[in-house]
Amino acid sequence: MSQTAIKMLLVDDEDDYRRSCGKFMERMGHTVRLAASGAEALSFLDREAFDVAVFDIDMPGMSGLELMQRVHEESHDVEVVFLTGKGTIEACVQAMQMGACDFLTKPCSLADLEHRVQLAQQRGHLKKENQQLKAIVHRNRPTPKLIGNSLTMKELSRMITKVAPTRKPVLIEGESGTGKEVVARSVQQQSDLADRPFVTINCAALPPQLVESELFGHQKGSFTGATADQPGLFEVADGGTLFIDEVGELPPALQPKLLRVLEDGSLRRIGCHRERKVKVRLIAATNRDLLEEVQAGRFREDLLYRINVLTLNLPPLRQREGDIELLLHHFLPRGWSFDKEALDTMVQYHWPGNVRQLINVVERATILADHQVITMDDLPRELSNLTSNSGSTPDSSANSDGSCIGEETTCADPIDEESPAESTPPLMLGDSSLKVDDLIKTHVLKVLEQLGGNKAKTARHLGIHRRKLYRLLERFEQGMPAEETL
Numbered sequence: 001m002s003q004t005a006i007k008m009l010l011v012d013d014e015d016d017y018r019r020s021c022g023k024f025m026e027r028m029g030h031t032v033r034l035a036a037s038g039a040e041a042l043s044f045l046d047r048e049a050f051d052v053a054v055f056d057i058d059m060p061g062m063s064g065l066e067l068m069q070r071v072h073e074e075s076h077d078v079e080v081v082f083l084t085g086k087g088t089i090e091a092c093v094q095a096m097q098m099g100a101c102d103f104l105t106k107p108c109s110l111a112d113l114e115h116r117v118q119l120a121q122q123r124g125h126l127k128k129e130n131q132q133l134k135a136i137v138h139r140n141r142p143t144p145k146l147i148g149n150s151l152t153m154k155e156l157s158r159m160i161t162k163v164a165p166t167r168k169p170v171l172i173e174g175e176s177g178t179g180k181e182v183v184a185r186s187v188q189q190q191s192d193l194a195d196r197p198f199v200t201i202n203c204a205a206l207p208p209q210l211v212e213s214e215l216f217g218h219q220k221g222s223f224t225g226a227t228a229d230q231p232g233l234f235e236v237a238d239g240g241t242l243f244i245d246e247v248g249e250l251p252p253a254l255q256p257k258l259l260r261v262l263e264d265g266s267l268r269r270i271g272c273h274r275e276r277k278v279k280v281r282l283i284a285a286t287n288r289d290l291l292e293e294v295q296a297g298r299f300r301e302d303l304l305y306r307i308n309v310l311t312l313n314l315p316p317l318r319q320r321e322g323d324i325e326l327l328l329h330h331f332l333p334r335g336w337s338f339d340k341e342a343l344d345t346m347v348q349y350h351w352p353g354n355v356r357q358l359i360n361v362v363e364r365a366t367i368l369a370d371h372q373v374i375t376m377d378d379l380p381r382e383l384s385n386l387t388s389n390s391g392s393t394p395d396s397s398a399n400s401d402g403s404c405i406g407e408e409t410t411c412a413d414p415i416d417e418e419s420p421a422e423s424t425p426p427l428m429l430g431d432s433s434l435k436v437d438d439l440i441k442t443h444v445l446k447v448l449e450q451l452g453g454n455k456a457k458t459a460r461h462l463g464i465h466r467r468k469l470y471r472l473l474e475r476f477e478q479g480m481p482a483e484e485t486l
Ligand SMILES: Nc1ncnc2c1ncn2[C@@H]1O[C@H](COP(=O)(O)OP(=O)(O)OP(=O)(O)O)[C@@H](O)[C@H]1O
Pocket: 144, 145, 146, 147, 148, 174, 175, 176, 177, 178, 179, 180, 181, 182, 183, 245, 285, 287, 355, 356, 359
């Protein structure tokens, strides 16, 4: 029995050949359907999926070539091998030009035919794999439009237009959820690499030991679990753009390797001595102050100067005048509205989680609201408490560092002297209506807010690993309960 069972369709008007070939292939472990004409073959193709089809070229009625044409027109996803008698080689060449993958001249041994059918199946498999990879690389999703009418966003759009065509590395700075990935895609879309791969990696979301293999690839056997050669994302992005999110989290040991690839485009897969060359435009993003990281010895200065040739600064949402209302209406489904109090509250809220949090709040409210109108009752506690506790519209005007002024500090456990004043009252411990999940979520988000969206500091303060914090934030975003314990 051959290694891989193939589902094949054999189309030949010669009864004896068809039958003996069918029997042989079945003995070899394949599944075979036999068709005596093009019409019969098409009816099989309509009903079933095949890996490979073998067409005789000379058939009465519909020839093999006409059948190939129909396969094309009807978009049947099958690899075609042609069988031809003498004198029809030209027709075969034509068939190959139409996308057939191989041809054999009769008489041929059945073993030879089986071998060619196997090759055709492998080719089909590779084609599919390639399509899937392309779909992953291009992510097959539309690039979100960068919404914003504020002066800062207009200036940012102007900068993107200037920076995009240069192919130079770009560094995007901004708090979490401000839209750094949207900006990265905008840069790529406005560059001449728009139709080339756009590949992303988030250094903070991967265990450090995986980042190297993801970025640079590995050779089979180079570590436990490396069961096959694998290209890294630099190779996948070759000719296109690589977006490295949270570049400040790049393990120090990998920083020289990134510097090298940025300097001369050369890299080595883990466990491989062969040097490879790639041409990739790098866009990096960070919500940390990389200069501070350099001073603290966590980030190489030479790497910083390589990646920040052009820097785009993304302001927090609370500093984009007019954009909150614009975004609220943009993400509100058609036919829905906000009542005035809810809209005013949201416009004045300081959105520590930025646009991501805003989208979340709108999505949640549309699930809870009646009659397609969003009211205060549909807003999460951190917003609805603002008015109910102050008795007036909240003052959430923001300092330049993003912290809030105008409310008394009510937090019993201020984080440090620099932490901004609380903008939302603490939950009352012992309140029997509270769930543990609510407490965890509120506490985590509050600490994150107080630390200006800095996830590293937040994780440290909460005494959990940064990756755990990421998982928690993801769960909150998806409306899932926090994990059992912190
Ligand atoms: N200006 C904007 N217009 C439209 N959508 C936006 C805008 N900014 C952000 N978004 C949306 O907000 C969400 C978060 O954006 P994005 O992932 O780009 O943020 P980020 O700054 O990269 O966050 P993180 O630092 O956590 O990775 C996404 O759904 C994105 O499409």
